[in-house]
Amino acid sequence: MRIYREKDYEAMSRRAAQIIAGEIVHNPACVLGLATGSTPEGAYRYLVDWYKQGLISFQDVLSVNLDEYVGLAPSHDQSYRYFMQSNLFDHVDIAAENTRVPDGLTKDPETFCQEYDAYIRSVGYVSLQLLGIGRNGHIGFNEPGDHFVKQTHVVDLAESTIDANARFFATRDDVPKQAISMGIGAIMGAKKVLLCASGEEKADAICSSLCGPITPKCPGSILQLHPNVVLVADEAALSKVPAGVIA
Numbered sequence: 001m002r003i004y005r006e007k008d009y010e011a012m013s014r015r016a017a018q019i020i021a022g023e024i025v026h027n028p029a030c031v032l033g034l035a036t037g038s039t040p041e042g043a044y045r046y047l048v049d050w051y052k053q054g055l056i057s058f059q060d061v062l063s064v065n066l067d068e069y070v071g072l073a074p075s076h077d078q079s080y081r082y083f084m085q086s087n088l089f090d091h092v093d094i095a096a097e098n099t100r101v102p103d104g105l106t107k108d109p110e111t112f113c114q115e116y117d118a119y120i121r122s123v124g125y126v127s128l129q130l131l132g133i134g135r136n137g138h139i140g141f142n143e144p145g146d147h148f149v150k151q152t153h154v155v156d157l158a159e160s161t162i163d164a165n166a167r168f169f170a171t172r173d174d175v176p177k178q179a180i181s182m183g184i185g186a187i188m189g190a191k192k193v194l195l196c197a198s199g200e201e202k203a204d205a206i207c208s209s210l211c212g213p214i215t216p217k218c219p220g221s222i223l224q225l226h227p228n229v230v231l232v233a234d235e236a237a238l239s240k241v242p243a244g245v246i247a
C-alpha cells in the first residue's frame, strides 16, 4: 500500500484529485468507482476546476457509485445521486448515460443489485475505486458484521452511521435506515483503490484498517489484501498509525 501523508484536508483533496486526473489522462475511457460524503468533496472541486481549465475530459469516462440511501429520490438533496450531480456530474462533460448510482427507489432491490453487479462485470470492473471510510471502518455502506458481503446488497445502517450522518439531515429520524451498497467483491475487483481520509475522527478506522486484523468487524481491513491500494490521508487521520507503517 502506498501512503501519502498530507498536511490537511485541502492537501489531501488535491493529491486525491491528482491521482484521479492521472487515471483519466492515462486511460480516458476508464471506469471510475465514485464515493460520496464530505471526504471526496474537495477532490471533486479540483477535478471540476481542472476540467474547466481544459486539463481533463470525462467524455469517455464511465462512473459507478458505491451506494445510495433506500427511499431517497434522486431529487432529494441528501441522496447520493443529487450529491454526485451537484458536486461533479453537472459541472463536467460526463454523459448522463455513463453514470450509475444505485436506485434508492427500486421496487425490486434483489434484481437491481444483481444487475448492478452484472453491469460492473460487463465493463471489466472498476479501473480506480475512490473510497472514504466510516468512523466504524465501513467502506461504501459495508457495515461491520460477522462476514464480508461480496455482492451489491441492501444493508441496515449501523446506529453509529446514522448518528454520524444525522448532521446532513434536519433530524436524526430523517436519516434513512437502509442503503444499497456495492459489496466487497466489486471493491476488491477494482484494479486500483484510492482510499481517502481526513480528520482525527477517522484515526481509529484508518489504524485498524491498516494495522489491525483482517476482519469483517472492520470492513476497511479487507483492503490489506488488495494488491494496489493508495491511501491519501491527512496528518490527523494518520495520527494513530505507527510511524514505521507509514515510512
Ligand code: GLP
Residues within 6 Å of the ligand: 035, 036, 037, 038, 039, 040, 066, 067, 131, 132, 133, 134, 135, 139, 140, 141, 161, 165
Ligand atoms: C458515508 C458513505 C461512505 C463514506 C463514509 C464517510 O456514509 N456511505 O461512502 O465514505 O460514510 O463519510 P464522510 O466522508 O462524510 O466522513
